[in-house]
Amino acid sequence: MPVKKIIALFLMQFVAVAAFAQKLSVSDLTVNYKVNPIGIDAHDIHFSWKINSQLKQTMQKTYELRLATQKELLSKNQNLTWGSGKVDTEQSVHIAYAGSPLKSKQRYYWQVRITDNHKNSSAWSEVQYFETGIMNSSEWTAKWIETEEITDGASGPVPTFFRSFNIGSPIKDARLYITAHGIYEAKLNGKKISENLLTPGWTSYTKRLQYQTYDVTSLLTTGENAAVVSIGDGWYRGFLQWNKKRNWYGKEVGLLYQLEITMADGKKQVISSDGSWKSSFEGPIRAADIYNGETFDSRLDLPINSKTTAKWKGVRVLETSLDNLIVQEAPPVIRKEQFKPLKFIRTPKGETVVDFGQNLVGWVQIKIKGKSGEILKINHAEVLDKEGNFYTSNLRSALQENTFILNGKDQFLEPHFTFQGFRYIKVTYPGELDESNLTAVAIYSDMAPTGFFASSDKQINQLQHNIQWGQKGNFVDVPTDCPQRDERLGWTGDAQVFFNTAAYNMNVSSFFKKWLGDLKADQYEDGRVPAVIPITQRRGTDGSAGWADAATIIPWDFYWVYGDKGILSAQYTSMKKWVDYISSVASNNLWNNGTHYGDWLFYTMADDRDGKAAITDKHLIAQTFFAASTQNIIKAAEVLGNKEDVIKYTALLEKVKDAFLKEYVTPSGRLVSNSQTAYVLALNFDMLPESLRPQAAARLVENIKSYKNHITTGFLGTPYICHVLSRFGYDDIAYALLFQETYPSWLYPVKMGATTIWERWDGIKTDGSFQNTSMNSFNHYAYGAIGDWMYKRVAGLNAAEAGYKKIRIEPSPGGKFTNAIAKLETLYGTAKSNWKIENGKFILDVIIPVNTQATIVFPNAAGAKITENNNAIEELKYLKKLKGDSKNESVELGSGTYHFEYLMNK
Known part of the structure; x- marks a missing residue:
């Protein structure tokens, strides 16, 4: 055969093999959410992987996993520690090890291969490993x-x-x-x-x-x-x-x-x-x-x-x-982003101050050569006062001061056993200081970024930036309330309201798994949950509604995000102990006792003669969270197959809601507290019969309008308010709140130059003065819980089934937006919703990961001609058109990348 023909045949074969190889492959193998971990628990091993395929509608059909103590044994398929055999299932995450007990301090190698519904088979994945720790x-x-x-x-x-x-x-x-x-x-x-x-x-x-x-x-x-x-x-x-x-x-x-x-x-x-x-x-x-x-x-x-x-x-x-x-359960704290000085400032008091342009948590590194014995002192602050001077009163007793005594040589200096929350530093040093030799280093737990949200509005993008940096600064090994003053504690209420937003932004699985383990460990024998985890002291507010409910809210939300039944199994007894405690102290199923934080930092004002302070009865709040935690146990029991508990707590939930109606709702449907938070919690947790819900939602809207479209909720009402408005058909009001620029609102701090989320809606007042110095953090993530609604409703990226095995893409354009994009790296791969409006045309780009399915809801598309990649959707076999409603159209589809267009109805 001529040489040219041999070469051509070889190339054809090579291309064919390459094309086949690209049809199906396995990547991103993890064990217990980690890549090649060492020192993990041998009693709790779970495998996950992602699947790559260019073919639409691809689902895993079977997997085969093998594990051995040496790589060579895998390739020879001999003396395996465990072989799963070919398992007929779509499951590709949280595969439990099912072999003989593993040894301590042993490295194991593993790999997996799969087949799909298109009759393709992958090659064996690259070999990965894990290493067990000391088990006894x-x-x-x-x-x-x-x-x-x-x-x-x-x-x-x-x-x-x-x-x-x-x-x-x-x-x-x-x-x-x-x-x-x-x-x-x-x-x-x-x-x-x-x-x-x-x-x-x-x-x-x-x-x-x-x-x-x-x-x-x-x-x-x-x-x-x-x-x-x-x-x-x-x-x-x-x-x-x-x-x-x-x-x-x-x-x-x-x-x-x-x-x-x-x-x-x-x-x-x-x-x-x-x-x-x-x-x-x-x-x-x-x-x-x-x-x-x-x-x-x-x-x-x-x-x-x-x-x-x-x-x-x-x-x-x-x-x-x-x-x-x-x-080690949690991801380690490591150095992350670095910032060079934005500018040097000589304050009115004559102090040397450096602005790094970002409120962060970490420390400052210094390159310097000074005289032996010279002292370089660095103080840290989040803000300057209205005169432009260095401001530290809000730190209370925390000094946040690093002192370095020089040795006369070229030096690189940074602290070892402390960290600071700051944007500004004050430098005290007798010599000259080169600003290029200063670097601010952010530190936080090593959580992989998983989410991305951006839009056509610069201020909303800054809000998202602030939310993310609030998370970074307060996720330093535990989810703290603030990272700068003499507190920095793992407040349960803050953690539970922010969890869903946190789980969009970063992979917080191991971070919260560790923290929930401490919650369970520190829970009192009677079932009460401390207000702070890890516990530091007994408090009269231990067992406070909305704080202690982290015991049920976070495990359920964790399961919904990651599809991990293990977290429900691990926390189930803790969840039940908390609800059983409430039941034990409630009077006829009415939780009307105890000390509660209530709707912490709700909108109020001095000399409130008109009754405009948004006060919500604390026991009304408690009753709604009593119901919420009971509902979470019912859902967890259903997942875990505990039928007796489903029956028991379903009966309890009915009694809890009935007690709420009798105590806090008038016959006409008005709540005893006419506040945004009262209506938000009653509606979010389904405390009202369906017949009373529309008018309750209308009362909520009326209340918002009475405050000229301003939010008045505190820590407990804020996470849910826009969700409730959207659920009951008031997207326009939700967007009015989101885009509100004057106090109280999410964008007011943005307008005031914030780079993180503030503890108070008005931490800095319009005249430049400060709120109460005893409690005025400028890095406090709770109000950043709006990020969850921005991902879910603005961009429309939702889990329709636990762990994003099924996805719902349902954008809801509104406000000033002309486009919005959200991406999320799920355990199955990247999910994406990216929409924009051009001349009345709605354009939606979607990515659905392999081994998942999705429902796409097209807004204002009833009767419209919708195309996917220029093809009418009715002609496409890989789409299933669903029955629409009076406004929208919907389709079901499998994995792939899609481009939809249509003219929106006005």
Whole structure:
């Protein structure tokens, strides 16, 4: 055969093979929401993957998964730890491991292949892995150690622990299992073991303390090695909340350290925290506190080795139970975006202030060379006052001050065991400072961005920006209320109102799974839920309506977003305990007792002679959340197959709603509290019979109009108000609220230059003065809950079935918008809704992930000629036209990328 023909045949075969390969493939494999994790729980392993196909309407038909302790065993298909066999199912997420019990501290390799409904088969996926952690406390050889010198809980220099050890033969691999009482920074041979920050994180330490697992193979060498760990007070024993109390969990910092080294010849060497370690308080970090900041004397930043530690003191070894240890659940806190100075300011008071242009959480890095002993001090603030001076009164007792003592050399400086909330810094330094040598670094939990929302309106886009940055700044290991003043606590109410918005913006699965574990651990025996998680103290407001209901609201919303039944199983007893507690204190199913926060920070004014303050009866609110939590248990019980509980709590729900009607609703349908929040909660949680709902919605609209289209809701009413208006046909009023620019409104802070969400609607007043200094955070995400409605209603991107297995694209154009786009990276892949209006034509671009199905609702399209990629939809076999209503048309379709157009009805 001629050479040209051979080449041509080869190319044809290559193209054919390539084309076939592109028909179906598997990617983005995860275990427990993570890519190639190490140190995870061997008892709870779930696999997920995404499917790639250029063919429309593609669904998985079967999968086959295999797992082994070596890659080679997979390729040979021999001695598998587990093989699923070919499973006939569409399920491609949360596949539970179903083999023999897995071993601790073992790496496993896995891969998957699938077939689809078009009779295509994928190749085996790329090999992925996971590594189990220490599963039993008996496997720890390490002991808790503390410094020999007892501090009795007093603040002071950060202690350092040291141990040298010798490795006599070549190393195959090494794992470090480590945690601390406090927050640690660990090094091996002078190099950091990780870029993770504030480890081991904040949990309910006495019940649940995370340990981390690190692959440190590359940091070790044959011969002498040095292990160094510094431990700051952190949340464990530092200042927490506004009463300036320390030592919430203990008085002394401590270390638990287990380094397991496997040699090339298979032998093991273990270096554990024990009596052979040394300790010292003579390091460069002279003080470190989350609220107050850090003092770093770089003249003391000397190499640590066997010679320099010869005179160090020893350690105390504690015989402490390790039963509270858990694997790392949450994503680590890491460095993220960086900002250079926007401008240098000389204030009216003559102070040097730097504006970074963005309110963020983290710290400032400095490159500098000054005289030895010179002091550089940095203070942090969110805003300037009306005169343009540095403003810190709203920080209350939190100093937010970092102090660096220079050593006379070229230096790179940043803090280690603190973080600040700020946009502005005040610099105090006797020498010259080059602005190019200052960098603000944002830190937050390492959550992958999943959502994107943008529109034709610049102010709404800034609002979305502010929502995202409010989330970033307050998702530093726990979902805090604020990141700057002397508080920074995991308030349950704030977390529950914002969860849905948070889950659009980022993958918060592991973040909230860990936090919900602490909620369950800290829940009182009688079922009450603390107002703050992790708990810091008992409060009279523990069990407050809308706050404690995080126990049922977040697990259900988590399930709906991620389709993960495991979260319902894990939290189910906690959910029931909370509702059973309410039932136990309610009088004839009426929850009319207890201390509640109510509709926190609702609209009010001084000297309210006209009764315009939007006060909502706290017990009315409590009754609606009693019903909401009961409903969440019913739904969870249905998913988990607990039929008896479905019957039990369905009967309870009927009684709860009946008690609401008798106590809070007049015969004509008026609520005893004529506020936006009262009507919003009654309608959102279906507290009224259907016959009374339309007039209640009309009363809500009447109320909004009486405030000249301003929102008056606080923390509990705000997340639902636009959803309720849309549900009852008042999109126009919802858009009027969204686009309102004067106080109180979402855009008022935007107009005032905000770059994050404020705690109060009017944190800065129109005259430049401030709201109440005792509670006036400029980074507080609760009101950012409007983001959920923007994704769902403005762009129209919704889950129609748990986990987005079925999707509903239902845009609702309105307000000033001429276009809006939302994208979401679901567990199945990218879902997208992108609409615009041009000369009366509605154009909608949609992406539906493989292995899902969707319903598309076309607004104002009744009777219109709708085309998909220039083809009439009636002619397309891959679309199923549904029965429309008087305004809209709908279709069902499977995966693919689609382009729709039609002329809208006026």
